[in-house]
Amino acid sequence: MSPMSGKTALVTGASSGIGQAIAKRFADDGARVYITGRRQEELEAAAKEIGPNAVPVPSDVSRAADLDRVMDVIRGDGRRLDTVVANAGLGDGSLLSQVTEEQFDYVFGVNTKGSLLTVQKSLPLLSETASVILLASSTIHQGADRMGVYAASKAAVRSLGRTWAAELAPRGVRVNVITPGPIATPAIARLADRLGHSTEDFHGALASTLPLRRMGRPEEVAALAAFLAGPESSFITGAEHFVDGGQIQV
Template identity: 45%
Template sequence: MTNRFQNRVVIVTGGTSGIGLATAKAFVAEGAWVFITGRRQQALDAAVKEIGGGVVGVQGDMGILADIDRLYDTVQQKHSQIDVVFANAGGGEFAALGAITEEHYQSTFDTNVKGVLFTVQKALPLLRDGAAIVLTSSTTSISGTPAFSVYSATKAAIRNFARNWILDLKDRRIRVNAISPGVTDTAGLNELFGSGDQAEGTKNYLAGLIPAGRIGKPEEIAKAVLFLASDDASFVNGVELFVDGGQVQI
């Protein structure tokens, strides 16, 4: 393990499980000071305990602007600047076109689009020049999925945030990239697929569609996030990096 992020300040929203938790662990292991967010205090406390030192948990829903303000108020109590923002908080549920409700639309866009937008915007006064921003998109940004159109639309929006924000932030040399995971073995995925044997059966089916022959691990996505956030990616800007075992490349 290197010390690429020694004493750097990193924000990971949605850091209590899955990709967010794995990424927070990876940043801490490489010397960073990490702030994670989560909506449920119990899950947040458990994640902080699992990660160990070098992490602060801030309870909040990133779709609520006051909660984002509280996150950055907490950061300012300990640090004068931020080096990396991983805007990862998000989620979604299946709903076919004829079953989409206003509440489904609003809650998905609030979390996945509004939350990412204002997580990044409100970080700007604290972000150092030359900082890195990584946004969580999805393979659904370019690949259709039945009954998943609202979620997919939010992830397409995230990908286009990266394209546009590199122009808004070019004078400050702040890089913005999007990570697009494929099917990844997380608790959230199990819930989406119905949990238990049903979830395992769906994951096995999807693994057969992936050239790599399996679904991804959160730790594999985390490694890609750290690459995009690191100086190793100093000339990588505005890209969508697919970490999907080749699924959407065929």
């Protein structure tokens, strides 16, 4: 039997990159996976790539009404949620002197409020022993140039993970945080472009700072998510798990 056979998962921000890789791993492991993203065409293409176990529900995690609709779809299918992955996120790439109020609100709206709304709206559907997984970033542990607003929004997610782990423990629900380092995703490519670098050069510069001397792959983050979603991690909650090539701990 597949590891997640008969289980139901929700993965936000699954149109590409880490979210898509996590959703595909869950689907390959037998789960029914509801995936979200703001751009319908890209989301449907991702669902096709993931396979028949993927259900695309276009939505913006910064909007409570959109997440209510996502939960209505899941509820309407007669399902509860065994795993929730709050992955949807975006960066700013701006210096302190360049950050605008609108930019701050946008980044925190998706990364922090979006994570809060995703988990909050999922609460009535969470099964016993459900696993909630939040995505942070290694930038929360460094003073990375141009990453101030992004890092702060992800640091808040890490903090929320601790609180929610305590609050949901009486229900048997576990909450853990995955902190990726430099992962080769379309988002990193877009950041490289905004900063005036080629993707190859940007990857090389990032990899040169890591003990393992290479970029990570989305599938490597997905492997950890699969572990945290399963019973073998049943005594792990409130923790931060690094997938960063040794960037922070070494």
